[in-house]
Amino acid sequence: MKQILGILLLTIALQACDSGSNKKDTLPSITITATEKGHVYLNGQYTGYTTPAELKVSKGDHVFAVATDESRQYLRREVNVTEDTDIEFTPNDAPEPKVWKALWLGVHEVTGMSAKGRCSSRFSKDELDAGFDFFQWSIDNQFHPMSYNTMKWEVERKDIQTPIELHKASNTWFTLEPESIVELLPEVKAGNYDAVFVFWRESEGDCSFQSSYFGLAWTDPLNDPIKTGYITIKFNAGDDLNENINWYKENDPGVWVHEWLHTVGETYYQNRGERLPEKGDDGLVLHAAEKYHYTYPWMDWYSDFMSGRVKDLGSANTFCGIGPEALLQKSLRESAME
Known part of the structure; x- marks a missing residue:
């Protein structure tokens, strides 16, 4: 009796193993290719594979995608999988990018109580033009390609001629607070912009508002009154603004994208x-x-x-x-x- 029971249990176990193995073998096989090499995504997650690749997936609805290396495009298809399928991605599979809206603010003059007393630092119109060109360069060379062109930034520029008073925090940093901007530009409010970038001059001559940061970003925008990403760049123009901008392009080119990522990468996407x-x-x-x-x-x-x-x-x-x-x-x- 004990021997018969043992044989019966072994038979059941083997049947269970066969059942699991057969189930795995019957998962549809999806072969992913593209007109150029790229990284393969499944349902929004990177798989760790590059093209060509073969994925085993459950039957049902899935999003397959390839982020191409050279053209920096995100090619995607929504597929209801019922059987083995070959998917060849072409540029026609690139979706319409999501429009993101930026407001770039060039601040002509900031004022405050420096170590040497009350003073001001100023940017000229030409210097603000150079700062804006630096920002636009970053949009074209980092924001768009790093997103695989799933984002399309529409940039509006405004220059503020009214002198703005700097805030001096308890940690001795000089900052340009969003409240100061909203007071001058009430259109900076929920729903109008995805990010506001403020460019101001750190020092001029003996007037210095030096602080131990290059840029600041507010990291929980949807809990701020303006419900907008807010970034300030405190730029040290030195003797030659263009020379300093070129230094950043060559040595630390990600300064704009770094600050923007703080606005969406600390809480926003986690909450989504x-x-x-x-x-x-x-x-x-x-x-x-x-x-x-x-x-x-x-x-x-x-x-x-x-x-x-x-x-x-x-x-x-x-x-x-x-x-x-x-x-x-x-x-x-x-x-x-x-």
Whole structure:
């Protein structure tokens, strides 16, 4: 009796193994190719594969995509999978990009109580033009390609001629607060812009508002009164503004995209259900680059952060970050109106 029972249990176990094996074997096989090499995504998540690739997926609705290396396009298809399928992506599979709206503000003059008394620092019209060109260069060379052109930034420029009083925080930093901007520009409010970028001069002659930062970003925009990403760039023009801008382009080109990523990469996309990297030692997600083994000037970090290809710590095949699919879905200003 004991022997018969043992044989029966073994038979059931083998049937169970066969059943599981057959189930795995019957998962549809999806072959992914593209007209150029690219990274393969499944349902918005990077798979770790590049084209050509073969994926085993469950039957049902899925989003397949390829982020191309050279043309920096995100090619996607929504497919109801019922059987083995070959998907060849072409440029025709690129979706319409999501429009994001930026307001760039050139501040002609800031005033405040410096170490040498009350004074002002000013940008000329030509210098503000150079600052705006630097920002637009970053949009064209970083924001758009790092998003695989799932974003299309529409940029509006305004120059502020009225002198703006700087705020001096308890940590001795001089800052240009959003309240000062809203007082002059009431159109800076929920639903109008995804981000406001403010460009002002740190020092001129003996007047210095030097502080230990280059840019500042407000990291929880939907909980701020203006419900808009807010970034200030405190630029040290030195003796030659254009020379300093060229230095940043060559040595630290990601300064604009860095500050913008703070506005969406600290709380916004996490609250939308995306899985982003862990926080750095200072409590900021974007400052975790070294923790994930990236190096200065961090351009690969910004790119992987935006494209959802930051390799999880301690894992060889799972990834985190925003991702092109998430960038397509909803802009910050649209979320501000919900």
